[in-house]
Amino acid sequence: MTDPNTFAEKTLLSLLEKKKYQSVRDILSTMNPVDIAAILDELDEHWLPLVFRLLPKELAAEAFVEMEPEQQELLIRGFSDTELKEVLDEMFVDDAVDVIEEMPANVVRRILSQADPVMRRQINEILRYPEDSAGSLMTTEYVSLRPNMTVEEAILRIRRTGVDKETIYTCYVTKDRQLLGMVSVKDLLLADDDEKLISQIMEENVISVSTHDDQEQVVQMFSKYNFLALPVTDAEGRMVGIVTVDDAMDVMEDEATEDIQMMAGIAPTDKPYARAGVMELVKSRIPWLLLMMLSSTFTGLILNGFENALAVCAALTAFIPMLMGTGGNSGSQSSVAVIRSLSLGEVEFSDLPGVVWKEIRISVLCGIILAVCNFVKMLLVDRLLFGNEGITIMVAAVVCVTLVFVVMVAKTVGCILPILAKKVGLDPAVMAAPFITTIVDALSLLIYFAVACAILPI
Amino acid sequence: MTDPNTFAEKTLLSLLEKKKYQSVRDILSTMNPVDIAAILDELDEHWLPLVFRLLPKELAAEAFVEMEPEQQELLIRGFSDTELKEVLDEMFVDDAVDVIEEMPANVVRRILSQADPVMRRQINEILRYPEDSAGSLMTTEYVSLRPNMTVEEAILRIRRTGVDKETIYTCYVTKDRQLLGMVSVKDLLLADDDEKLISQIMEENVISVSTHDDQEQVVQMFSKYNFLALPVTDAEGRMVGIVTVDDAMDVMEDEATEDIQMMAGIAPTDKPYARAGVMELVKSRIPWLLLMMLSSTFTGLILNGFENALAVCAALTAFIPMLMGTGGNSGSQSSVAVIRSLSLGEVEFSDLPGVVWKEIRISVLCGIILAVCNFVKMLLVDRLLFGNEGITIMVAAVVCVTLVFVVMVAKTVGCILPILAKKVGLDPAVMAAPFITTIVDALSLLIYFAVACAILPI
Numbered sequence: 015m016t017d018p019n020t021f022a023e024k025t026l027l028s029l030l031e032k033k034k035y036q037s038v039r040d041i042l043s044t045m046n047p048v049d050i051a052a053i054l055d056e057l058d059e060h061w062l063p064l065v066f067r068l069l070p071k072e073l074a075a076e077a078f079v080e081m082e083p084e085q086q087e088l089l090i091r092g093f094s095d096t097e098l099k100e101v102l103d104e105m106f107v108d109d110a111v112d113v114i115e116e117m118p119a120n121v122v123r124r125i126l127s128q129a130d131p132v133m134r135r136q137i138n139e140i141l142r143y144p145e146d147s148a149g150s151l152m153t154t155e156y157v158s159l160r161p162n163m164t165v166e167e168a169i170l171r172i173r174r175t176g177v178d179k180e181t182i183y184t185c186y187v188t189k190d191r192q193l194l195g196m197v198s199v200k201d202l203l204l205a206d207d208d209e210k211l212i213s214q215i216m217e218e219n220v221i222s223v224s225t226h227d228d229q230e231q232v233v234q235m236f237s238k239y240n241f242l243a244l245p246v247t248d249a250e251g252r253m254v255g256i257v258t259v260d261d262a263m264d265v266m267e268d269e270a271t272e273d274i275q276m277m278a279g280i281a282p283t284d285k286p287y288a289r290a291g292v293m294e295l296v297k298s299r300i301p302w303l304l305l306m307m308l309s310s311t312f313t314g315l316i317l318n319g320f321e322n323a324l325a326v327c328a329a330l331t332a333f334i335p336m337l338m339g340t341g342g343n344s345g346s347q348s349s350v351a352v353i354r355s356l357s358l359g360e361v362e363f364s365d366l367p368g369v370v371w372k373e374i375r376i377s378v379l380c381g382i383i384l385a386v387c388n389f390v391k392m393l394l395v396d397r398l399l400f401g402n403e404g405i406t407i408m409v410a411a412v413v414c415v416t417l418v419f420v421v422m423v424a425k426t427v428g429c430i431l432p433i434l435a436k437k438v439g440l441d442p443a444v445m446a447a448p449f450i451t452t453i454v455d456a457l458s459l460l461i462y463f464a465v466a467c468a469i470l471p472i
Numbered sequence: 473m474t475d476p477n478t479f480a481e482k483t484l485l486s487l488l489e490k491k492k493y494q495s496v497r498d499i500l501s502t503m504n505p506v507d508i509a510a511i512l513d514e515l516d517e518h519w520l521p522l523v524f525r526l527l528p529k530e531l532a533a534e535a536f537v538e539m540e541p542e543q544q545e546l547l548i549r550g551f552s553d554t555e556l557k558e559v560l561d562e563m564f565v566d567d568a569v570d571v572i573e574e575m576p577a578n579v580v581r582r583i584l585s586q587a588d589p590v591m592r593r594q595i596n597e598i599l600r601y602p603e604d605s606a607g608s609l610m611t612t613e614y615v616s617l618r619p620n621m622t623v624e625e626a627i628l629r630i631r632r633t634g635v636d637k638e639t640i641y642t643c644y645v646t647k648d649r650q651l652l653g654m655v656s657v658k659d660l661l662l663a664d665d666d667e668k669l670i671s672q673i674m675e676e677n678v679i680s681v682s683t684h685d686d687q688e689q690v691v692q693m694f695s696k697y698n699f700l701a702l703p704v705t706d707a708e709g710r711m712v713g714i715v716t717v718d719d720a721m722d723v724m725e726d727e728a729t730e731d732i733q734m735m736a737g738i739a740p741t742d743k744p745y746a747r748a749g750v751m752e753l754v755k756s757r758i759p760w761l762l763l764m765m766l767s768s769t770f771t772g773l774i775l776n777g778f779e780n781a782l783a784v785c786a787a788l789t790a791f792i793p794m795l796m797g798t799g800g801n802s803g804s805q806s807s808v809a810v811i812r813s814l815s816l817g818e819v820e821f822s823d824l825p826g827v828v829w830k831e832i833r834i835s836v837l838c839g840i841i842l843a844v845c846n847f848v849k850m851l852l853v854d855r856l857l858f859g860n861e862g863i864t865i866m867v868a869a870v871v872c873v874t875l876v877f878v879v880m881v882a883k884t885v886g887c888i889l890p891i892l893a894k895k896v897g898l899d900p901a902v903m904a905a906p907f908i909t910t911i912v913d914a915l916s917l918l919i920y921f922a923v924a925c926a927i928l929p930i
Contacts, residue, residue: 360746
């Protein structure tokens with residue numbers, strides 16, 4: 015994979031400066047709309063409208079939907095009403111909605127006023143649905159067939175109406191807007207008899223989602239069933255649109271990024287890291303940092319409370335970071351494993367007892383392995399090798415018994431919190447490393463001092 | 473979305489026990505192969521072959537490829553040679569390869585001996601490519617057209633050969649196995665003239681990947697360009713296969729899961745959490761836990777080294793967890809943001825200086841905000857409210873100056889390490905939270921004591 019854009023960009027800019035517009039047009043016409051959009055995104059306000067107008071109409075519209083919102087807005091503000099109408103006419107409804115969602119109100123009004131009445135109605139319908147729902151993700155432009163059509167009639171219908179549809183490959187059979195079945199273009203083309211009725215060859219058990227289903231569910235259906243498109247029905251079971259696989263793939267990527275950000279205590283942002291400004295990144299990172307810094311007051315208070323114990327047995331202090339670190343790591347392993355399983359739909363609330371039981375067994379095993387290794391290490395390395403006389407067998411015992419309990423508590427807390435969060439409607443990813451670590455830090459210290467007081471003469 | 477499987481399973485089991493096999497067959501025939509596979513996965517060895525044999529042939533093969541490897545192996549071992557051949561004949565080559573990759577050697581030999589010679593050759597070709605490469609992901613069953621065919625001839629060819637192709641919707645135009653262009657079924661169906669030549673309507677600028685490209689790159693192409701299929705060429709530029717969007721989507725999900733696991737210090741496993749056994753999970757978690765526990769010996773050593781300083785100014789001890797926690801969180805925010813950008817192809821090695829400069833500015837801002845808040849909190853809450861006299865303005869100054877440096881160091885280390893890891897061929901996700909935290913913990917303490925020694929009379 016080579017990156018042709020930087021090279022193409024330089025060539026284009028020098029051609030533009032020499033006013034060789036026909037050559038610019040020729041070069042751009044050979045390119046993929048996504049790559050053209052990347053070039054348009056880099057152009058300054060001066061060149062942007064000029065280059066955009068050089069593009070063939072259809073390609074221009076295809077590139078437009080792939081551009082960054084800031085550049086799209088620049089272009090729209092420069093468009094005449096006729097130009098805006100031309101671009102809109104070439105766009106699919108769901109792409110138009112994506113553009114509209116990023117624009118300020120006055121630009122949205124202008125777009126809607128220039129869209130033709132059918133498109134305006136469809137745009138408004140999709141805009142009604144909550145963000146991140148199947149309804150907001152769908153397009154209303156799909157191929158619908160009647161059950162009493164023949165295969166030949168169906169193919170004719172596709173040839174006549176297909177140009178305006180986002181996909182023609184999966185067609186839906188409806189009657190009175192009720193979804194009866196689906197048939198793929200492959201089925202139609204490979205049918206042995208052109209006179210067969212659609213109702214005879216259609217697949218009747220159609221899996222669909224409802225307009226208000228969450229987009230995460232939509233993605234789960236795609237990755238489970240390998241669909242190219244998924245029909246969306248309203249509360250009355252009427253078919254209202256389809257979600258296509260390319261949009262599902264974008265959502266899958268965005269949801270994974272969002273989960274990963276939240277797991278690291280970053281407020282999710284729409285903008286990719288490379289495009290986000292310093293202030294935006296600070297804003298997305300500072301809340302959790304601040305919250306976790308202040309909440310570590312508790313750990314501080316606990317340490318203060320046991321100041322005397324630490325004074326009696328100074329060797330204990332050196333193991334605080336190790337215990338807190340191991341606790342945090344153990345807890346984040348469990349929470350992250352559970353959060354990912356929740357995202358993929360592999361684990362649900364009803365699995366909670368099973369998950370807890372699994373994590374308890376894991377944590378006992380992990381805890382014992384860690385404790386044994388640590389016991390040996392403390393006595394051989396810390397005491398014998400480094401000659402630290404403070405580390406007696408009793409001190410090592412305190413640390414290692416604590417270790418087992420800390421791992422158990424951390425893994426249990428780590429697996430329970432994300433599932434509970436999901437149950438009460440929060441994003442489980444909030445319960446990942448930073449949050450778990452803060453809780454586990456405090457719990458680790460309490461366990462440590464409790465074990466120390468029980469075993470040592472403090 | 474309802475889960476029909478548990479209900480269907482119960483019904484089926486009771487029908488099986490009553491030997492109502494025809495009804496079982498009727499119920500299964502209405503279901504999606506993915507759902508049938510889920511049911512077969514839950515059946516015990518006793519029922520499995522019986523139920524599988526009840527399925528219509530094509531549906532049986534479709535369900536087979538979706539099953540868990542353990543159950544597939546059980547079935548294959550029970551198959552007669554004829555049965556195995558029948559199932560293989562219904563399978564696509566890339567699905568056959570996926571099955572083979574999970575089987576022990578003797579089962580693989582049996583599968584290859586039953587596959588027809590063409591399929592055996594294709595399977596062996598795909599098996600040659602390194603794991604996680606485009607070659608290992610592709611299928612060799614695509615529709616190829618000649619440039620001098622007419623649209624009508626092309627449609628005829630698809631109707632004649634399409635049944636054995638994984639997708640018919642994107643067709644590739646080749647001559648002497650060189651990839652000349654591509655044409656979609658939509659283009660063919662919507663062409664205004666059936667006598668037009670393929671060379672006239674084909675898209676000539678075809679984006680392709682090479683057999684040895686990493687599967688992560690393949691996924692990036694799909695999510696960037698919204699393809700349904702992507703052609704794969706060999707070192708001589710000859711077309712050898714295609715990757716389809718459903719496989720790309722699976723890889724996208726797996727890669728995200730793998731990144732997330734590694735970020736939490738879990739060795740990536742193929743099995744989903746819900747299906748993995750306790751011992752497997754312990755094995756995937758214990759290495760990092762052990763490594764990080766032992767490496768915190770360093771933090772312990774540093775703490776020991778400054779035992780005297782802590783004895784002089786005991787108030788300092790209480791802030792160690794806060795400083796280490798904030799450092800760890802700051803570093804993991806940066807590393808995770810950079811790791812995700814690397815995965816999505818938004819950031820490359822050449823961006824390193826830009827990324828470092830961005831993170832330094834972010835960290836200065838974050839550090840100052842945190843330090844100011846913490847300064848106020850220490851004096852108002854810790855000193856005035858809780859009456860901790862040990863916290864003087866100088867102690868607060870030491871903690872807050874340390875905080876700024878710790879955040880800066882953590883964010884800088886956090887953004888550099890993943891990029892360097894990628895450069896030397898490691899998975900950047902290794903450099904996430906657990907690893908960064910361990911380094912930052914040690915650095916935080918060193919900074920803390922350096923600042924303390926500089927400001928306080930220690």
